[in-house]
Amino acid sequence: MKQTRFIDLVPHIVLIVGVLIFAYPIYVTLIGSTWDSATIGRGGLPLWPGGQGAANYAQAWAGEAGERAIYTPVRTMMLNSLVMALSIAVGKIAISILSAYAVAFFRFPLRMAFFWLIFITLMLPVEVRIIPTYKVVADLGLINTYAGLAIPLIASATATLLFRQFFLTIPDELLEAAKIDGAGPVRFFIDVLLPLSRTNIAALFVILFIYGWNQYLWPLLVTSSGDMETIVTGITKMIGTGESANDWHLIMATTVLAMLPPVAVVVLMQRWFVKGLVDSEK
Amino acid sequence: MQRRVTFDNRLLPYLLLAPQVAVTLVFFIWPAANAIWQSVHLQDAFGLRSEFVWFENFTHVLGDPNYLDTLKVTVVFSIAVTVLAMGVALLLAVLADSKIKGARAYKTLLIWPYALAPAVAAVLWIFIFNPDIGSFGKGLRALGYDWDYRLNGGQALVMVILAASWKQVSYNFIFFLAGLQAIPRSVMEAAGIDGAGPVRRFWTITFPLLSPTTFFLLVVDVVYAFFETFGTIHALTQGGPGKATETLIFRVYQDGVVNNDLGGSSAQSVILMVIVIALTAVQFRFVERKVHYS
Numbered sequence: 001m002k003q004t005r006f007i008d009l010v011p012h013i014v015l016i017v018g019v020l021i022f023a024y025p026i027y028v029t030l031i032g033s034t035w036d037s038a039t040i041g042r043g044g045l046p047l048w049p050g051g052q053g054a055a056n057y058a059q060a061w062a063g064e065a066g067e068r069a070i071y072t073p074v075r076t077m078m079l080n081s082l083v084m085a086l087s088i089a090v091g092k093i094a095i096s097i098l099s100a101y102a103v104a105f106f107r108f109p110l111r112m113a114f115f116w117l118i119f120i121t122l123m124l125p126v127e128v129r130i131i132p133t134y135k136v137v138a139d140l141g142l143i144n145t146y147a148g149l150a151i152p153l154i155a156s157a158t159a160t161l162l163f164r165q166f167f168l169t170i171p172d173e174l175l176e177a178a179k180i181d182g183a184g185p186v187r188f189f190i191d192v193l194l195p196l197s198r199t200n201i202a203a204l205f206v207i208l209f210i211y212g213w214n215q216y217l218w219p220l221l222v223t224s225s226g227d228m229e230t231i232v233t234g235i236t237k238m239i240g241t242g243e244s245a246n247d248w249h250l251i252m253a254t255t256v257l258a259m260l261p262p263v264a265v266v267v268l269m270q271r272w273f274v275k276g277l278v279d280s281e282k
Numbered sequence: 283m284q285r286r287v288t289f290d291n292r293l294l295p296y297l298l299l300a301p302q303v304a305v306t307l308v309f310f311i312w313p314a315a316n317a318i319w320q321s322v323h324l325q326d327a328f329g330l331r332s333e334f335v336w337f338e339n340f341t342h343v344l345g346d347p348n349y350l351d352t353l354k355v356t357v358v359f360s361i362a363v364t365v366l367a368m369g370v371a372l373l374l375a376v377l378a379d380s381k382i383k384g385a386r387a388y389k390t391l392l393i394w395p396y397a398l399a400p401a402v403a404a405v406l407w408i409f410i411f412n413p414d415i416g417s418f419g420k421g422l423r424a425l426g427y428d429w430d431y432r433l434n435g436g437q438a439l440v441m442v443i444l445a446a447s448w449k450q451v452s453y454n455f456i457f458f459l460a461g462l463q464a465i466p467r468s469v470m471e472a473a474g475i476d477g478a479g480p481v482r483r484f485w486t487i488t489f490p491l492l493s494p495t496t497f498f499l500l501v502v503d504v505v506y507a508f509f510e511t512f513g514t515i516h517a518l519t520q521g522g523p524g525k526a527t528e529t530l531i532f533r534v535y536q537d538g539v540v541n542n543d544l545g546g547s548s549a550q551s552v553i554l555m556v557i558v559i560a561l562t563a564v565q566f567r568f569v570e571r572k573v574h575y576s
Contacts, residue, residue, distance in 0.1 A: 011377040012384075018374045019391045022448070025406035028417065032409060043420045095302040102298035107288045114299050121310045123562050127509040127531050128554045131538040131547055132313035132320070155305040172287040185289040214399035216513035221539065232399045236517040239408065248415060255405055262397035270390060277396075277453075278460045 026259070032252035033057070040248040052249060060253040071238055071247075074254050077231040080149075080223075081213055082261070084230055087150035088212030089205050092159050097197065100163035101189055105175070122157040126218055134221050148222045149230070153215065159204055162279060166200055167193070203276025206269045210262045231258040314555065320548035339549035348525065349533070349550075356529040359443060360507035366447035367503055368496070371454030376484065378455075379462040389459065395452040401513030403449035404442075408518065411441060431519065435526025438519045442527045445518060446511045453506075454499050461495035462488070501565040508557065530554060 032040050034053035039045060063073025102108075103115050126133065133152055142148030170193070178188045219230040229237070235258060238251045266273055321339050323332040343349050378388045395403070413419040413430045422429035431437040465488060473483045489496075512531050515521060521528035521536065528536070534554065538547030 011380060011382055015374060015377050015382075015388045015392075018370070019388065022392065022395050022452075025410055028409050029406060040415055043415045043417075045415070045417065095305065098298040099302040102295040104285060105289055106291060106295035106298075108292070108295045111295070114303060117306060117311070118302060121306055123559045124310050124314050124555065125505075125509050125558060127512060127534075128551055128558060129310070129313040129317055130535065131544065131551065132316035133309055134539075135316070136309060136313055151305060152309040155302055155310060160302065168285065172285060175285070175287045179287075185291055185294055188289075210397055214402075214513075216399060216401045216516070217535065220516070232401050232513070235405055236401055239405065239517070251405075252409065255402065255409075258402055259398060262399075263394055266394050266397040267390065270393065274393070274456055274460070277456060 029252050029255050032248065033256050035249060037247050037249045040252070041245060056249045056253040057257075060250045060257070071250065071254075072226040072229045072234055074231065074234075074257050076227055077229050077234045077254075078257065078261075080146075080228060081230045081232065081258075083146050084149045084215065084219070085209050085212035085261075087146060088153050088215075089208035091150060091154035092156050092208050093201055093204055095154060096156060096159035097163050097201070100160045100167055101193065103160075104164050104167035105185070105188075118155075118160050119157050121155055126153060130217065130221060137222055143222055144225050144228045149215075149219060149228075150212075153212070153218060159208070162200065162204065163197065166197065170196065199272070199275075200279075202269075203272045203279065205276075206265055206273040207276045209265055213262050234258075317548045317551045317555070320544055321552045324545050335545075339545045340553075343546055343549045343553070351525060352528050352530060352533050355439070355525070355527065356508065359439065359446075359511075359527075359529055360504055362443045363446045363450065363507040363511070364500060364503040366443065367450035367454050368499055370447070371451045371499075372458050372492075372496075374451070375455050375458035375462055376488070379459060392455050393452055395449060396456065398449055399513060400446065400449055400510055401517040404445045404514040404517035407441065407445040407448070433523055435523050438523060438527045442511070442515050442518055446507065446514045449514070450503060450506055454503065457495055457499055458492065461492045465491050498565070501561055505558065505561055508554070 028045065031047065031049055032045055033056055035045060035050035036052050039050065060071075060074045063071055063076065099114075099118060103111060103118075137143060137148045137152060140148075142151070174192065175188070178192060183191065214232060215230070216232055219233050223229055223233070231254065235251060235254055238254065239246060322334060322336060324335045324338065325332045374388075374392055378385050378392065398406075408416070410416045411419045411429075411431065413423055413432075419429055428434070429437060431441040469487060469491075470483060473487055478486065508529070509531050511529065512535065515527055515529060515532050516535075519527040521532045530550065531554065534547050534550045537543045537550065
């Protein structure tokens with residue numbers, strides 16, 4: 001047996017410190033969500049769980065009034081975030097796969113013009129055009145609606161580029177064989193292309209779901225009523241200016257619930273997620 | 283650019299493109315054009331008439347010392363976030379990629395923060411560093427250090443930099459790891475046989491071979507620091523105290539939404555657009571070159 005030298009332990013020590021730096025805030029939040037607001041407000045949060053967990057989560061979930069204020073129930077905010085994230089993910093995938101199909105498998109006038117039109121959206125992140133986009137959404141009467149939350153975010157050049165790139169790798173022989181068998185473009189898309197794209201769709205879905213769930217600036221602008229609040233913007237509204245006299249126990253429970261869906265998706269679908277991320281960004 | 287064999291259909295491709303083109307025109311092109319139009323016009327107080335003013339809004343914005351301060355904050359913030367996020371991620375990725383026990387577990391434990399929203403990352407940092415309730419915040423005060431990022435601008439900037447970098451490390455880690463795994467083992471082993479130590483091997487072989495990844499992440503992180511950190515700053519400091527943590531994007535929001543200054547905010551939006559276009563162009567030029575040589 002080779003003797004373990006200290007130098008061999010250094011990588012482990014560094015990695016463990018790294019893991020702890022990322023895990024510690026989560027641990028504190030988990031623990032905090034099981035104590036009462038007074039204990040947290042005093043700054044005397046212990047390192048072990050308290051007995052208030054069930055009560056805190058139930059209170060946050062149902063949105064019963066805290067000691068200081070009334071909040072939008074977490075179940076409402078979670079539902080809004082879920083609808084937004086799913087609409088963005090499904091919507092983006094649907095419109096991108098169709099447009100990529102058109103650009104890759106058809107020859108038609110203005111093909112490249114359309115391609116560039118889609119491509120240019122890469123350069124216009126929502127943050128850059130917030131106020132005029134807000135105006136468009138307001139003029140269309142979409143403020144405080146799910147459509148207003150999701151549709152302006154579903155056009156994406158990255159997803160289209162990813163699908164197009166994948167479509168270009170499909171051998172011509174496959175298309176010729178399908179044509180000989182009498183399959184039209186719609187048949188070919190449904191019976192051949194969609195099944196082949198399954199992995200890409202899954203990988204993209206994971207990333208887009210997280211992207212949608214984590215939206216902040218846009219929901220902040222287009223929702224003004226409590227029943228349309230998404231959970232990420234909802235938390236910061238609960239915190240306000242960060243006084244010690246906050247309902248910290250409810251805020252922490254809400255934060256845990258806000259992290260749960262995207263973290264679960266990443267951990268459970270790690271392989272797909274890493275593949276999707278690395279493929280779609282390159 | 284295109285396949286040899288294609289379908290012949292006159293109408294179908296346009297129908298397939300229609301949804302994406304419609305969304306792009308309505309929510310991207312039209313608002314962007316609007317921002318550009320607004321940026322060269324001045325509206326009267328009632329929004330009834332607007333006058334073409336050439337670049338007056340721009341000279342006004344760029345001549346405002348407050349705007350230049352904001353620009354300085356943005357530059358400091360972006361550089362700090364990029365360097366920190368990339369440095370830490372590279373260190374962790376190199377270690378997790380080496381042949382050590384539990385590498386898989388380390389990877390999983392370092393990847394998951396990707397799932398957190400920038401605003402949620404900020405909230406977690408409040409739980410730790412708030413001077414009243416946070417363990418570290420209270421600890422710093424107990425040590426006699428006057429810690430309160432809500433009052434001290436420098437401390438506020440440090441807070442948003444750390445929270446924003448903390449959130450971005452996992453993203454960089456994923457890409458550095460993918461980059462490292464693409465380096466052939468034989469190259470490293472040959473260098474090992476030649477007697478190069480691990481540190482030397484890193485700087486002469488690994489680091490140069492990683493340069494495409496590094497460059498890609500550089501652009502992504504700058505874009506992240508410019509735009510996506512809006513949530514971090516909004517949740518943590520609201521741009522304050524004073525304007526100590528106000529970045530360009532935060533100011534667009536502040537001027538356009540809170541102060542309702544359309545011309546000024548549009549001019550700022552156009553400036554930001556130019557920055558994004560420049561960054562994207564740089565990135566694509568580079569990607570093209572990489573494709574050429576690999």
